[in-house]
Amino acid sequence: MIEAVGLTKRYGPTLAVDDLSFTVRPGVVTGFLGPNGAGKSTTMRLILGLDRPTSGVVRIDGKTYHELDRPLRTVGALLDAKWVHPNRSAYAHLLWMARSNGLPKRRVQEVLDLVGLTAAAKRRAGAYSLGMSQRLGIASALLGDPQVLLFDEPVNGLDPEGIVWIRTFMQSLAAQGRTVLVSSHLLSEMAVTAEELVVIGRGRLITQCTTAEFIERSSAATVFVRSPQLSKLEPALAEKGFTVETDGEGLKVSGASTEEVGDVAAAVGAVVHELTAKRASLEQAFMALTEDAVEYQTGHDVVTEGA
Amino acid sequence: MALLAVERIKLFSTRSPWWCMLLALGLTLGFTGLIVANAGGVFVLSVATTQVAYNFGLMVIMVMAALAITTEYRFGTIRATFQAVPKRTAVLVSKTVVVALLAGVVGEIIAFGCWGLSRLIKPDASLAIQTADDWRNVAGVGLVYVVGAILALGVGLLIRQTAGAVAVILVWSLLVESLVGLIPTVGVKIQAWLPFNVASHFLHGDQQLVAGGQGASGIHYQMGVWVSMLYFAGVAVALLAAGIVAANVRDA
Numbered sequence: 001m002i003e004a005v006g007l008t009k010r011y012g013p014t015l016a017v018d019d020l021s022f023t024v025r026p027g028v029v030t031g032f033l034g035p036n037g038a039g040k041s042t043t044m045r046l047i048l049g050l051d052r053p054t055s056g057v058v059r060i061d062g063k064t065y066h067e068l069d070r071p072l073r074t075v076g077a078l079l080d081a082k083w084v085h086p087n088r089s090a091y092a093h094l095l096w097m098a099r100s101n102g103l104p105k106r107r108v109q110e111v112l113d114l115v116g117l118t119a120a121a122k123r124r125a126g127a128y129s130l131g132m133s134q135r136l137g138i139a140s141a142l143l144g145d146p147q148v149l150l151f152d153e154p155v156n157g158l159d160p161e162g163i164v165w166i167r168t169f170m171q172s173l174a175a176q177g178r179t180v181l182v183s184s185h186l187l188s189e190m191a192v193t194a195e196e197l198v199v200i201g202r203g204r205l206i207t208q209c210t211t212a213e214f215i216e217r218s219s220a221a222t223v224f225v226r227s228p229q230l231s232k233l234e235p236a237l238a239e240k241g242f243t244v245e246t247d248g249e250g251l252k253v254s255g256a257s258t259e260e261v262g263d264v265a266a267a268v269g270a271v272v273h274e275l276t277a278k279r280a281s282l283e284q285a286f287m288a289l290t291e292d293a294v295e296y297q298t299g300h301d302v303v304t305e306g307a
Numbered sequence: 308m309a310l311l312a313v314e315r316i317k318l319f320s321t322r323s324p325w326w327c328m329l330l331a332l333g334l335t336l337g338f339t340g341l342i343v344a345n346a347g348g349v350f351v352l353s354v355a356t357t358q359v360a361y362n363f364g365l366m367v368i369m370v371m372a373a374l375a376i377t378t379e380y381r382f383g384t385i386r387a388t389f390q391a392v393p394k395r396t397a398v399l400v401s402k403t404v405v406v407a408l409l410a411g412v413v414g415e416i417i418a419f420g421c422w423g424l425s426r427l428i429k430p431d432a433s434l435a436i437q438t439a440d441d442w443r444n445v446a447g448v449g450l451v452y453v454v455g456a457i458l459a460l461g462v463g464l465l466i467r468q469t470a471g472a473v474a475v476i477l478v479w480s481l482l483v484e485s486l487v488g489l490i491p492t493v494g495v496k497i498q499a500w501l502p503f504n505v506a507s508h509f510l511h512g513d514q515q516l517v518a519g520g521q522g523a524s525g526i527h528y529q530m531g532v533w534v535s536m537l538y539f540a541g542v543a544v545a546l547l548a549a550g551i552v553a554a555n556v557r558d559a
Contacts, residue, residue, distance in 0.1 A: 049393050050386050051558040066393045077390060083383035085321055092320035100313045100391040140387070 001026055001179055002047060002148060006056035009042050009203075016042040018203035019056070024181045024196075026147070029174045031194030031211065032183035033286070039203035040183040044079055044152050060148055072101040076141030077150040081133040086126025090117055090136045093125060094143060101144055111139040131162045138169070149173055151182040155189060167193050187286040191215065223261045226250035226274035233270045240264060250274065310392065310401035317384075318375060318405055327371035328413050331364035332420065338363055339421040343428045352432040354441040355514050357425040361448045364417045366477060368410045368452050369459035373472040375406050376463035389559045399551050403460050407453045414452030418445045440512060443532065447510050450536065454506065458543035464550025479503075488526075498526045502542040509535040 002024040009017040017039040024030045034040050045051040047058050049065030057064060060075055068074050084093050094108040112118045115135040120128070125136060134154060141149055151170065155163045170193060174180045181198075184190050190197060190211060197214050199206040207214065226249050227233050234251060237244045242261075243254040253261055258277050265272045318324050338360035346352045376399075379385035392398050422445050426434050436442055459476050466472040484501040488494045498504050508528045530538055 045386075045558070048390050050389055068393070071393060072391050079386070080383055083387045085317075085378065085382045085384050087321045087323070088317075089320065092316060096313045096316040096320070097387065097391050099309055099316060100388070102309060 001062075002058065002060055002181060003062075004043070004047070004056070004058040007043065007046055007053055007058055008055045009039075009046055009051060010054045016203050017046065017053075020200065020203065020205050021056075022198045022205060022208050024179055024198070026179040027174060027177050028195040029170050029180045029182060029193055030196040030198060031190035032181055032198050032200070033187060033190050033194075034183075034185065034200040034206075036185050038185075038200050040185075040200065041079065041152055042203075043200070044077070044150050044181075044183065047150060048075070048077055048079070070101040070144070072097065072103070072144035072146065074144070074146050075148045075150065076144060076146040077152075078134070078137035078141045078154060079150070079152045081130070081137035084125040084133070084136060087124050089122050090125050090128075090139070091121040093136070094140060097140055097143055103144060107143060107145075111142050114142060115139045130157050131159065134158060134162065134166070138166070146178070148179040149181070151180070153183055153185070155184070163189075221255070221257070222278050223253045223256050223258050224250055224274065224276045224278055225253060225261050225265065225272060227265065227270050227272050229268075229270040232268045233265060236264050236268045236270075237261065252278075310397055311405055313388075313392075314398075314402045314405040318409070321378075323374055323378070324371055324409070327367050327374070328409075331367035331371075331413060332417055334367065335360045335364035335417045336420055336424055340424055340428060343425040346429065346432075352425070352429055352434065353514075354422065354434055354436055355444045355511055357422045357434065358418060358444050358448055358510065360421065361414075361418065361451065361510070362481075364414070364448075365452055365455050366480065368413060369455045369476050369480070370473055372406050372410060372456035372459035373463035373476055374469060375402065376460055377467060377469040377472050380467040381469060386559045395555050395559075396551055399460075399464065399554060403457055403547060406460060407456045410456035411449045411453040414449035415446065417452075418448035440514075443512075444510060447536075451506050451510060451539070454536075454540045454543045457540075457547050458502070461543065461546030461548075461550040464554055465546070495526050499528050502539050505530065505535045506539040508532065509539060 004023075005021050007017055007020040008015070020039070020043060032040050032043070042051065046053050047060070047065065060068065065071060065075070084090075090112065091108065094111065095105065097103075098105065098108050109118070112121050115138050117132065117135050117139060120132060125133065128136065138151075138154075141151070149170075151166075154166050154170070158166065170180050170182055174195075182190075182193065184193075194211050196208070197211050198208045199214065209217075224247065225233065228249075230246070230249075230251060234244055234246070237251065237253055237256075240256075240260070242256045245252040245254075258275050262272065262275055265275075339357060342359060343352065343357065346356065350356075376385075379388065388398055389395055422434065422436070425432070436445060459472075462475055463472045466475060480503045484498065484503045487497050487501065490497070504526060505528070508526075508530070509532050512532050513528075528535065
């Protein structure tokens with residue numbers, strides 16, 4: 001269980017995290033979602049006591065990070081897979097971490113086996129591929145068999161195989177009853193990984209809810225109908241109070257279900273060639289919500305596809 | 308004790324400390340060998356002259372000490388460390404103990420190595436270590452390396468970047484402290500209080516060594532040899548303390 005209360009972090013003139021409060025429950029993967037620069041990594045550093053909050057507090061199972069005795073046994077984190085000396089072997093890296101928290105040497109071997117790095121353990125970490133570095137990062141997070149796990153953008157830059165591996169791994173950790181917080185700027189990734197979401201933008205909490213709720217709430221439904229008799233159909237739909245927009249050979253009807261549009265078409269005797277429910281893509285939904293919360297706006301409108 | 312083991316594992320699981328130690332040993336022994344082999348005539352060989360090259364090793368050992376902390380910032384391992392052990396002061400004190408101990412051991416090996424090498428090259432010279440001054444000349448080198456390492460760690464903690472920290476350490480100890488003497492009248496008076504000059508005073512006392520070498524610069528030291536050592540150590544510990552305070556206050 002992670003509890004942030006009024007967490008605020010200011011770096012000079014920039015407010016990186018602004019009065020952020022949220023809770024992360026055990027047993028499910030919680031996604032920490034926000035655009036780049038929203039303050040996700042800063043929040044994670046605050047949780048780990050690496051940065052000092054300007055105000056507010058974050059507690060792990062009721063204790064601040066500094067109050068934890070042998071913290072690796074309580075919290076495991078992968079914030080940056082590159083936090084390894086490039087000339088040190090994975091084994092030596094894990095060994096000093098284990099030693100610092102009074103963990104036995106055999107635990108190093110166990111986590112190396114767990115992430116499949118045993119064969120490469122004696123090689124220098126600087127020569128690792130991104131996927132291997134990420135595995136080493138996960139191995140160090142799991143070293144103390146912690147109940148709370150933090151992962152910052154763990155799938156960034158990974159190949160599909162690596163992405164699936166990490167995703168399944170995080171879900172299995174949550175299924176064991178652990179608290180798992182994983183950050184991402186990709187809603188589509190979170191949609192398949194996380195059950196709960198903490199969404200932030202510009203350091204502020206936008207919402208905390210389940211992933212299903214978030215997608216449901218934020219994606220407005222439209223119905224696309226294609227017909228050779230648009231001239232009959234269009235006024236009939238408008239009369240019913242739907243917002244109608246011409247789109248090539250068809251119409252985009254907002255705020256309607258396929259049933260309603262079908263009924264109208266039958267009533268006016270219009271031939272229907274296509275009738276599809278379209279949801280806004282997750283990315284669009286996400287952008288709609290975080291629109292005013294993006295730190296670096298591009299100059300022009302983003303061109304988006306219909307679905 | 309666990310923290311000492313952690314820092315020991317960290318230090319010896321990369322290659323740079325090994326290279327630094329080899330380089331320190333090779334440079335100092337090599338230079339001493341050249342000096343001693345060419346000694347004679349007006350150049351009197353004494354126990355003190357077997358140690359005139361101690362600065363070479365000291366520079367390399369200070370670079371090693373600075374690297375021990377700046378590479379942690381460079382590669383982010385300092386964050387991994389503070390994540391594993393949030394008590395930053397304990398971590399940094401442990402690191403200092405490990406690095407300073409190593410510097411001391413290397414310093415003694417270098418000092419007695421140089422002395423032994425000199426005896427081998429010039430078996431007829433009177434190089435027996437007899438007086439307290441002789442002992443301080445030789446064994447004192449290890450102490451100077453210990454303090455030098457602490458000072459370098461302090462600078463490394465404050466500056467955090469390898470290039471900056473190494474530049475400050477080398478320019479300060481090699482250039483600034485001797486160039487200050489160029490300032491008319493007050494220059495030499497200031498020099499008597501600069502830590503690396505004072506460290507050399509601790510080793511050599513008021514003995515006249517090689518012309519142009521340490522101790523022959525016309526500086527009149529105000530402190531006795533052991534007070535000089537304490538002064539040098541005081542400066543180093545103050546810098547380290549400032550570095551540890553900074554590490555506690557600043558974000559990692």
